[in-house]
Amino acid sequence: MQTTQHRSHRPRTAPRSRADEVYEQLKRDIAEFDLVPGDRFTENEICERLDVSRTPVRQALIRLQQEGYVEVLFRSGWRVLPFDFEQFEQLYDLRMVLETTAAQRICADDRRVDRELVDKLNAIWLVAAADRETDAAQVAQWDEEFHCSLVAAAGNAEMARVHRDVTDRIRIIRRLDFTKQARIDTTYEEHAKILKAIARKRGDQAAMLLRAHIETSQAEVRKITLHQVHLARQGAGGK
Missing domain, CATH: 1.10.10.10 (Winged helix-like DNA-binding domain superfamily/Winged helix DNA-binding domain)
Incomplete structure (x- = not known):
């Protein structure tokens, strides 16, 4: 046998x-x-x-x-290589298209939407002010995961792959957006508004909030100078 x-x-x-x-x-x-x-x-x-x-x-x-x-x-x-700020602008534009499209798809209740990913984001960002993370490095990582998870939750693997590539390429300059406590607080508040709009299935509102959120970060990037990069280097050990 x-x-x-x-x-x-x-x-x-x-x-x-x-x-x-x-x-x-x-x-x-x-x-x-x-x-x-x-x-x-x-x-x-x-x-x-x-x-x-x-x-x-x-x-x-x-x-x-x-x-x-x-x-x-x-x-x-x-x-x-020195920063290519024109390229960063283009990558932020592409990121905006991918993320706003993803938010609208999630709100449309597409059968491919990964609700578990959205629930995980709610658990991190929909918390009381006293329970918010204050470590800049941790918030930067969670912020990146927030945006990647939103796109991944929409259920289009190719969109998620392209978005991951964009995320990887802007990471070096994006981290400078979390050197001030005020930006951390703003990130929590804006992410919460986006998630609440998604929960109510208001796709246009979620896309509008995402667009404004990304444009704010993009504006911060425009202010970055090489001097600030060197200052960030000096403080990197304390992150």
């Missing part, structure tokens, strides 16, 4: 390479202002700091170069 063997069909996660680890660390360094626009460095410096060989460092830097984070300098190492 034959016995049936039960095999696990869970997808295997590809192991992360050393180059992947270096790439993620350098990208984190840029996002957290350990490396700021204009900073110069050599491959050897990265090798020594991360205790890795030159090959994964070179592979990681080439990947970051393709994504527009760094550039190679002839015979003098690498440099973190």
Whole structure:
């Protein structure tokens, strides 16, 4: 009599390479202002700091170069690229289109809507003022998840994928929007209004509130100067 063997069909996660680890660390360094626009460095410096060989460092830097984070300098190492504010403006415009569309789809009660994601957002943002998080780094992370979850909840995987890519590309400058307590309070209040409009299935109102919310953040980005970036770098250790 034959016995049936039960095999696990869970997808295997590809192991992360050393180059992947270096790439993620350098990208984190840029996002957290350990490396700021204009900073110069050599491959050897990265090798020594991360205790890795030159090959994964070179592979990681080439990947970051393709994504527009760094550039190679002839015979003098690498440099973190200055902010391209025109590109950030365009990315914010794209983000606005994706998020307002997602809010309207959620309110239309589309069968593909992930209500569990919306419920999780309510649990974080619809809280009493005394229960609000005050740590800027945590709020920045939750804010990013708020917007990504809204798009994901609309049920269109391709929209969510594009939005994630936009989010990844604006993260470095978006974090500067949470250096003041007033911006944290405003974020809680505006997110709450958006979620309440969605709960009432008022798609146009939710989209209007989202548009205003993103435009406020976009306006803050326009005020950012390289001096502020350097100040943020100095205070990064306290976030």
